[in-house]
Amino acid sequence: MDNIAGxxxxxxxxxxxxxxxxxxxxxLPTIGLFVSSFRTADQISSTGWWKALFPTEQTLTLRTKxxxxxxxxxGVYVIxxxxxxxxxxxxxxxEADITSWGISSRDVSAFAPGDTAELRGGGTxxxxxxxxxxxxxxxxxxxxxxxxxxxxxxxxxxxxLENYETVLLSGNATxxxxxxxxNTLTVTIPATIIPILIAAFAAYALAWMDFPGRALLIAFVxxxxxxxxxxxxxxxxxxxxxxxxxxxxxxxxxxHTGFGMPLAVYxxxxxxVGLPRDIIENARVDGAxxxxxxxxxxxxxxxxxLASFAIFQFLWTWNDLLVAIVFLIDATGxxxxxxxxxxxxxxxxxxxxxxxxxxxxxxxxVPLLVFFAxxxxxxxxxxxxxxx
Amino acid sequence: xxPAIQGLITIVIGxxxxxxxxxxxxxxxxxxxxxxxxxxxxxxxxxxxxxxxWLFLFPALFVLGLYLTYPVIExxxxxxxxxxxxxxxxxxxLDNYAQMFGEPKFWEAMRNNMLWLVxxxxxxxxxxxxxxxxxxxxxxxxxxxxxIFMPMAISFVGAAVIWKLVYDARPIDQEQIGILNAVYLAxxxxxxxxxLTIPFWNNFFLMAVLIWIQxxxxxxILSAALRGIPEETVEAAIVDGAGPFQIFFKIKVPQIMGTIxxxxxxxxxxxxxxxxxVFAMTNGQWETQxxxxxxxxxxxxxxxxxxxxxxxxxxxxxVTPILVWNVxxxxxxxx
Numbered sequence: 001m002d003n004i005a006g007x008x009x010x011x012x013x014x015x016x017x018x019x020x021x022x023x024x025x026x027x028l029p030t031i032g033l034f035v036s037s038f039r040t041a042d043q044i045s046s047t048g049w050w051k052a053l054f055p056t057e058q059t060l061t062l063r064t065k066x067x068x069x070x071x072x073x074x075g076v077y078v079i080x081x082x083x084x085x086x087x088x089x090x091x092x093x094x095e096a097d098i099t100s101w102g103i104s105s106r107d108v109s110a111f112a113p114g115d116t117a118e119l120r121g122g123g124t125x126x127x128x129x130x131x132x133x134x135x136x137x138x139x140x141x142x143x144x145x146x147x148x149x150x151x152x153x154x155x156x157x158x159x160x161l162e163n164y165e166t167v168l169l170s171g172n173a174t175x176x177x178x179x180x181x182x183n184t185l186t187v188t189i190p191a192t193i194i195p196i197l198i199a200a201f202a203a204y205a206l207a208w209m210d211f212p213g214r215a216l217l218i219a220f221v222x223x224x225x226x227x228x229x230x231x232x233x234x235x236x237x238x239x240x241x242x243x244x245x246x247x248x249x250x251x252x253x254x255x256h257t258g259f260g261m262p263l264a265v266y267x268x269x270x271x272x273v274g275l276p277r278d279i280i281e282n283a284r285v286d287g288a289x290x291x292x293x294x295x296x297x298x299x300x301x302x303x304x305x306l307a308s309f310a311i312f313q314f315l316w317t318w319n320d321l322l323v324a325i326v327f328l329i330d331a332t333g334x335x336x337x338x339x340x341x342x343x344x345x346x347x348x349x350x351x352x353x354x355x356x357x358x359x360x361x362x363x364x365x366v367p368l369l370v371f372f373a374x375x376x377x378x379x380x381x382x383x384x385x386x387x388x
Numbered sequence: 389x390x391p392a393i394q395g396l397i398t399i400v401i402g403x404x405x406x407x408x409x410x411x412x413x414x415x416x417x418x419x420x421x422x423x424x425x426x427x428x429x430x431x432x433x434x435x436x437x438x439x440x441x442w443l444f445l446f447p448a449l450f451v452l453g454l455y456l457t458y459p460v461i462e463x464x465x466x467x468x469x470x471x472x473x474x475x476x477x478x479x480x481x482l483d484n485y486a487q488m489f490g491e492p493k494f495w496e497a498m499r500n501n502m503l504w505l506v507x508x509x510x511x512x513x514x515x516x517x518x519x520x521x522x523x524x525x526x527x528x529x530x531x532x533x534x535x536i537f538m539p540m541a542i543s544f545v546g547a548a549v550i551w552k553l554v555y556d557a558r559p560i561d562q563e564q565i566g567i568l569n570a571v572y573l574a575x576x577x578x579x580x581x582x583x584l585t586i587p588f589w590n591n592f593f594l595m596a597v598l599i600w601i602q603x604x605x606x607x608x609i610l611s612a613a614l615r616g617i618p619e620e621t622v623e624a625a626i627v628d629g630a631g632p633f634q635i636f637f638k639i640k641v642p643q644i645m646g647t648i649x650x651x652x653x654x655x656x657x658x659x660x661x662x663x664x665x666v667f668a669m670t671n672g673q674w675e676t677q678x679x680x681x682x683x684x685x686x687x688x689x690x691x692x693x694x695x696x697x698x699x700x701x702x703x704x705x706x707v708t709p710i711l712v713w714n715v716x717x718x719x720x721x722x723x
Contacts, residue, residue, distance in 0.1 A: 011632065012526075015522050015525070015526060016526060018522055019519075019522045019523055019526060019529070019532050020532075022515075022518075022519055022522070022532070022536065023532050023535050023536060026535060026536045026538075026539065026600065026603070026604075027535055027538075028554075028567065029550045029551060029553070029554050029567075029600070030538070030539070030542070030550055032550070032553055032554065032567060033549065033550045033553055036553065044565060045565065046563060047563055047565070048563065048564060048565050048566075048567065048570050049553075049565065049567075050567065050570075186394075186395045189395060189399065190395050190398045190399045190402060193399055193402070193403060194398075194399070194402040194403065194406075195451075197403060197406040197407070198406055198447045198448050198451065199448055201406075201410055201444045201445075201447070201448070202444060202445045202447070202448030202449070204444060205440075205441040205444035205445045206445070209440065209441040209444070211438065211441040211442075214441075215719065215722055217445070217449075218718065218722065219715045219718060219719055220452075221452070222714050222715050222718040223711050223714070223715050224452055224456045224457070225714065226657050226707050226710055226711045226714060227456050227460060227704070227707070227711070228660065228661045228680075228700070228703045228704060228707055229456075229661070230661065230663075230680055230683055230700050230703055231459050231460055231463045231700045231701075231703070231704055232455060232456065232459035232463075233459075233687060233700075234459075234462075234463065234466060234687055234693055234696065234697060234700075235458065235459040235462035235463055235466070236455065236459055238462075239454075249394060249395065249398070250398070253398060253402075254455070255455065257451060257455075258451050258452070258454065258455025258456060259455065259456070261448060261451050261452050261455070261456075262452065262456065265448055265452075289414065289418065290414070290440055290444075291410065291411065291414045294444075315540075315541055318543070319542070319543030319544065319545070319546070320543075321543070321544070321545055321663075321664045321667070321668075322663055322664065322684075326688075339543055339545040339546075339664075342545050342546070342549060342668070343545060343667070343668050346548070346549065346552070346668055353553060353556075353565070356549055356552075356553075357549070357553065359549075360545075360546045360549040360550065363543065363545075363546055364541075364542050364543070364546045367541040367542065367543070368538065368541050368542070370541065371538065371540070371541035372534070372538075375534055375537070378540075379608050379612075382605065382608055382609060383608075383609065383612050
């Protein structure tokens with residue numbers, strides 16, 4: 001639309017703005033989870049994640065030192081200290097300057113920093129913006145607890161890595177993603193590598209060998225592309241239990257190999273058909289066997305298609321839930337994968353967003369890395385798989 | 389044995405076994421069965437070449453047959469039988485189907501699946517087309533595309549967690565942490581809504597998750613198709629005085645109709661099989677049941693293989709038109 005005279009500038013702006021909005025809309029949910037995974041449970045439940053990026057106004061209830069700490073200066077009883085340091089609840093908040101404070105719950109921001117308040121039991125309290133305070137009284141301070149002070153402060157954004165520590169390093173079985181992470185990896189890698197070779201040979205035969213029934217077989221593969229794997233659950237589980245594989249890694253590797261096979265054969269065949277005929281025929285004339293042609297010529301040339309399929313299969317097996325719960329995870333739960341673990345967390349810790357968000361992000365991180373690193377091949381594979 | 393080592397050994401056995409199988413079976417064929425020498429050299433070469441394709445195809449065909457074809461037949465058989473306590477099966481004809489059709493939960497799942505089937509492919513394709521067209525000509529289009537495409541890499545379960553946070557609701561006197569409720573209240577909503585528990589409408593909140601994931605897919609493919617449109621047709625339209633909207637709807641869209649249909653059907657198939665999102669977000673409560681989750685309930689919670697298989701056959705039946713259409717197209721193309 002660049003060259004539509006007169007309309008260019010206004011329309012271009014509209015396009016830029018709508019794309020920006022669209023991108024923002026698509027990113028916001030993920031950013032929310034990402035930001036939440038770096039916040040403490042208190043922060044998550046007290047404010048929305050979008051406020052985490054800006055300073056927030058927080059009101060804390062803190063106490064001064066008790067009467068035991070008083071000293072006498074020129075006949076006046078004095079308690080001095082820093083409100084943030086004297087109360088464990090104020091720990092770590094010390095950088096925030098106090099904007100207002102009060103001593104009654106009915107008016108928590110009655111005073112500005114530097115003001116002096118009259119205490120109910122006699123005496124005065126002066127509080128500075130830094131949290132330093134001084135209580136004075138002509139009579140001796142009494143009581144077992146310190147004076148209560150309500151402090152309102154601008155708290156700068158604060159992030160923590162604690163959640164990742166809990167999720168990855170703590171031994172707690174219900175929260176631990178570390179074991180599930182390695183289980184997922186154990187499922188994924190063989191389930192990605194094994195189908196590739198099997199499919200590549202078949203794809204070569206379907207693309208470059210002439211034999212009766214070839215067209216029928218291609219149609220068969222195309223048909224199997226859309227067969228829902230839901231149909232396979234019970235018959236295959238029965239088969240696995242029957243031949244003694246049972247529930248376990250071997251079963252899930254075989255299942256993923258089977259379910260990924262139609263796409264693998266289809267993608268690779270589509271790609272191999274497009275390879276230049278001359279190279280293959282020349283090699284045949286020169287006396288190369290089909291096996292040699294395949295290994296020395298076809299496989300290296302098909303690398304982009306092999307990479308595309310590998311990414312698909314990796315993403316699909318890494319993100320899979322259904323195949324894992326049916327073929328892999330037994331009653332002991334030792335072989336749980338991350339997706340399963342997250343569903344469990346959703347059930348048992350539905351309110352603990354810090355654990356949930358972090359666990360989810362741990363499982364999302366690897367596919368996202370693969371996605372951004374190999375996007376070129378992914379797009380190429382998608383195009384080969386659906387547009388013709 | 390540690391599963392990781394087991395995994396490594398499996399890779400070695402799997403890959404080595406494959407290579408070994410192909411290498412030795414070809415050798416056997418060429419050197420032992422039909423050697424290309426002696427009095428029958430010519431005939432032997434021909435015979436070897438007749439057999440070789442099947443050597444290459446055998447492992448893949450075996451896996452396809454065992455893991456996808458056999459289950460279709462076996463599921464059909466199971467859907468017509470009932471398990472007898474203590475082992476064995478009895479043939480019960482269409483009883484399982486009759487029982488299933490009598491259950492309101494099944495019809496709820498059917499209705500929801502149909503709703504998904506109409507809304508999700510339309511919305512994902514529509515958004516995808518919009519994104520493809522808008523990002524096509526701007527300088528940071530590729531960055532925008534890869535950000536919109538990103539949810540593709542996120543698991544359905546991960547997406548479920550992401551969107552549960554979006555839909556989170558707190559009591560009215562507390563600050564909202566779900567962005568949807570925060571926006572809703574800021575726009576004048578009376579009180580925070582539990583979005584996932586409002587019957588009927590909650591389906592749309594679940595669909596949003598899948599639309600969010602699939603839009604990137606639609607965008608990538610449609611964007612490639614848009615680039616493939618010959619410049620001359622667009623230029624001719626401009627010369628004839630067509631506006632940008634006319635160009636888009638009357639010149640570009642008709643030319644990529646074939647691709648739009650492919651995208652639409654691909655998303656339709658994903659929708660028919662949708663399971664994880666519903667399983668993780670509502671588990672079919674509050675009238676959000678879908679067929680795949682209904683089937684899972686029957687198979688693994690109620691342990692009723694007959695009705696479970698019957699509902700799996702219903703999914704298969706819904707996929708069949710697309711299957712036939714795909715095969716028809718593939719064959720047409722090969723000719």
